[in-house]
Amino acid sequence: MQAAFSFFGTEIPSVIAGEIRNAPNVIADVSRRVWIRMTLLYFVAIIVVGTVVPRSAVVPPKIDPSDPNSPASGAPWDKSPFLVALTRAGASYNWARNLAVALIMTSAASAASTEIFLSTRYLFYLAKAGHAPSVFAKVWPNTERAKKEGIVVPWVGVLITVAFAALSFMAMRPYENIAGTPEKVLSWISSMSSSAYLQSWVGTLFTYLRFWRGTRVQKSMYEYEIKLIERNRAWGQPFWAIYSLTMCCLILLFNGWSLFNTKNGRWVIFVTPDSPPFPKDQVIKFVTNYLPLPTLILLVFGYKFIKQSAMVRAKHMDFRGVCDPDNHFADWREEKPPTTFWGKVWFFLVC
Numbered sequence: 001m002q003a004a005f006s007f008f009g010t011e012i013p014s015v016i017a018g019e020i021r022n023a024p025n026v027i028a029d030v031s032r033r034v035w036i037r038m039t040l041l042y043f044v045a046i047i048v049v050g051t052v053v054p055r056s057a058v059v060p061p062k063i064d065p066s067d068p069n070s071p072a073s074g075a076p077w078d079k080s081p082f083l084v085a086l087t088r089a090g091a092s093y094n095w096a097r098n099l100a101v102a103l104i105m106t107s108a109a110s111a112a113s114t115e116i117f118l119s120t121r122y123l124f125y126l127a128k129a130g131h132a133p134s135v136f137a138k139v140w141p142n143t144e145r146a147k148k149e150g151i152v153v154p155w156v157g158v159l160i161t162v163a164f165a166a167l168s169f170m171a172m173r174p175y176e177n178i179a180g181t182p183e184k185v186l187s188w189i190s191s192m193s194s195s196a197y198l199q200s201w202v203g204t205l206f207t208y209l210r211f212w213r214g215t216r217v218q219k220s221m222y223e224y225e226i227k228l229i230e231r232n233r234a235w236g237q238p239f240w241a242i243y244s245l246t247m248c249c250l251i252l253l254f255n256g257w258s259l260f261n262t263k264n265g266r267w268v269i270f271v272t273p274d275s276p277p278f279p280k281d282q283v284i285k286f287v288t289n290y291l292p293l294p295t296l297i298l299l300v301f302g303y304k305f306i307k308q309s310a311m312v313r314a315k316h317m318d319f320r321g322v323c324d325p326d327n328h329f330a331d332w333r334e335e336k337p338p339t340t341f342w343g344k345v346w347f348f349l350v351c
Contacts, residue, residue, distance in 0.1 A: 011200075011201070011204060012114065012118060013027050013030045013031060013034075015118055015121060015122075016117075016121075024228060024229070024232055025232065027232075028232035031234075045082075048085070049081045049082060049085045050081075052085050052088060052089075053081045053084045053085050053088070057081075057084045080100050080104075082100055082103075083096050083097060083100040086099070086100070112165060115161070115165070116158060116161045116162065116165070119157065119160075119161040119164075120153075120154045120157035120158050120161055121154075121157075122157075123136040123154065123156075123157035123160065123161075124136060124137055124139075124154040124157055131303075135156050136154065136156050136157050136160070137154070138154065138155065138156045139152035139153060139154050139155065140152065140153050140155045167186060167189065168186070188284060188287075188288045189288075191285075191288040191289060192288050192291060192292055195252060195255070195288075195289060195290075195291075195292040195293070196292045196296075198248055198251060198252055199252065199292060199293075199296050201244070201248050202245060202248050202249060202252070205241050205244050205245040205248065206245060208238075208241050209238055209241050209242065209245070210314065211317075212237060212238045212241070213314045214314040214317035214319070215229055215230070215319070216314075217314040217315050217317075218314070218315065218317055218319060222319040222320065225319040225320065226319060229319075252293065255289055256285060256286060256289035256290060
């Protein structure tokens with residue numbers, strides 16, 4: 001689950017598709033470049049660092065606050081494997097430390113701004129669709145001109161998102177390398193969030209498979225629209241989607257497999273008066289790992305029971321909103337690609 005947490009966010013381009021022009025082509029181009037960037041900036045970096053930095057260089061020493069002879073610990077970034085790799089390569093420690101801190105802070109700020117952007121859009125859309133309180137649909141400035149130009153901020157969603165982001169301060173420790181109760185609570189919340197995030201992937205993949213089925217059934221009726229969809233469709237579909245859906249479901253079901261392992265704790269169906277005390281940490285792990293599953297089922301089927309909504313069949317799907325062949329791209333002006341070498345490199349990595 002922690003490994004999957006590192007890849008959460010790859011669905012972001014599909015969220016912002018509603019706010020960009022020429023979304024079918026732009027999103028397809030972005031998706032083709034994502035795996036290259038992840039390979040260059042993530043996998044290669046991890047492989048290089050893992051080959052030159054020994055484990056002993058990044059494992060912090062244990063600290064006992066009651067022991068005056070306990071070794072002191074430096075700043076958290078002193079044990080960063082990237083910082084250790086730079087210093088081992090001959091870089092100045094102060095220069096490498098400042099660079100590592102700058103990169104970490106920039107990455108954290110970028111991730112925070114992205115999550116605020118996404119969360120506010122989720123809340124705004126849910127409120128507009130009637131699936132969340134209408135207060136989340138309030139925007140500023142609330143003028144017709146601003147709404148027409150799209151220059152508005154869903155300020156209620158921003159405030160709620162920032163308030164939840166403040167929970168990250170629970171990670172602060174009373175002593176170095178000693179986790180306090182707030183940090184443990186934050187880890188439980190993080191575990192539940194990971195399960196919920198993976199559930200969103202399951203929903204996205206399930207929706208895509210139904211969308212793919214609809215394009216097959218309705219191909220004769222919406223020939224032009226579906227031809228545009230298939231032009232940007234990746235090869236190997238829907239088998240990649242089926243594989244991803246299967247793996248996500250397996251991870252959701254078995255991410256807490258250690259709870260059922262007698263090596264890490266005892267798991268029983270019921271407790272008799274003669275049984276030893278039940279491990280409290282096992283209960284907490286079970287709740288944080290599996291509580292999102294029944295919650296999702298209750299919300300989905302509860303909504304359908306109350307609203308009496310039906311799932312749209314493939315033969316009833318409407319693809320007319322995909323494009324308008326007459327004026328859909330009338331106001332779209334494709335940007336000219338750069339001509340210089342560094343401009344092309346920057347365009348490849350960023351655009």
